[in-house]
Amino acid sequence: MDSFEALLATLLGVVPGALYTWELEKQAGAWGVNLSDRVLRFLGVSVLFHLALAPLTWWLAQQGRHGPLRPDTSPWLLWPVIAIYALVPAALGHAVGVAARRRRPWTRWLTGPAPAPRAWDQVFSHQGSMWLRIRLKDPGGGDNGWFAGAFAPARRGPHSYASGFPHDQDIYLAETVEVDPASGRIRLVDGRPKFRGVGVLMRWEEIAYAEVMSVEGE
Template identity: 45%
Template sequence: MPTSFEAVAALLVALIPGALYIWSFERMAGRWGIGLSDRIFRFVGASAIFHAVLAPVTYWLWTSRWPSIAIGDSHPLWLWLIAVVYVAAPLMVGTALGAVARGRSGWARWITGPDPAPRAWDYLFQGERDGWVRIKLKTGGWIGGAYATYGELKSYSAGYPEQQDIFLARSVDLDPATGEFQFDQDGSVRLGAGGILVRWEEIEYLEYIDA
């Protein structure tokens, strides 16, 4: 365990890149960690990778600059760039990879694995996609709506580890007995007046249809 201020500072510097990477990745892709221990291993491992890549710079900094830092000498302004890159690189990489994983890009599997989503719910609603949703409630009624991720009206589904719920940007008219979509005279789906928010506990059956 650290026994001095310098040791604590060195420990924080060692772990910050991984913590920033995990924070920025989960900000884009969702908090898909199994638990606290899993997330700790992730950001410690990410820190190790970043330090390995930047080892030449770290070695130069400690061997050539640390003695003067300790006695308080002035330093050139360009040293500030090292701190900027040190913080910005994990943030940019984590954000970019999180966006790629959320967008279902094929090559993202090399980073996230073939099935990164922890639940079928997260797999179905991850990424940007548009479609129609039909829901049979446990009460026996049917409701439906448009699941939209483009334009001004956007739908939303809660991701792991939050409780599953879904917001449909626009409701649609369904047959109350069969759940069949109702259409206007021009053949388009008949839209309702507003959106719908549904909790998983209320759902007996859910069907997703790509638009």
């Protein structure tokens, strides 16, 4: 086996898992603790992928020896075969990542029962909207140390966003509402929260605790 064949074999061995992991983390979050964990993940996926495609791999090898993929012919048939090794794992990783973000139960067979490394990521990795009532460590901030807002798409400007692992925890609330400075409860006008018309950006180091409520809450 020459150096080119060795390189091709190596790429075919690791690329499927790497593409799967790349697409999965684009959708569900880069939750590999470190580089070694990520390498083990895509190597494991590559093994499973090659087990599933072992008949195709054997056929490809035979075609390279005795069929239309011989070195002295134009390997046009190689293109769709290589596309299978590249596109199928990428599409699978994308599908699993989207399903994991949407909390589909079957994804636990592939991501584990608790793929998020922190409770922070578990709360903010899904697509639903929610209310947050935040108690700041500094009572001089907000309304006597209270902030409340909607973690939801903004009507104008940037949407709400929370950083993910492994980056430092910070959060942006696109919409904030008025609260009672004494209790921190959200003020209601005709049964609806009164919006302040401004967003807020804060770091987790500034927060003592945060209450998480569904959009049907206060």
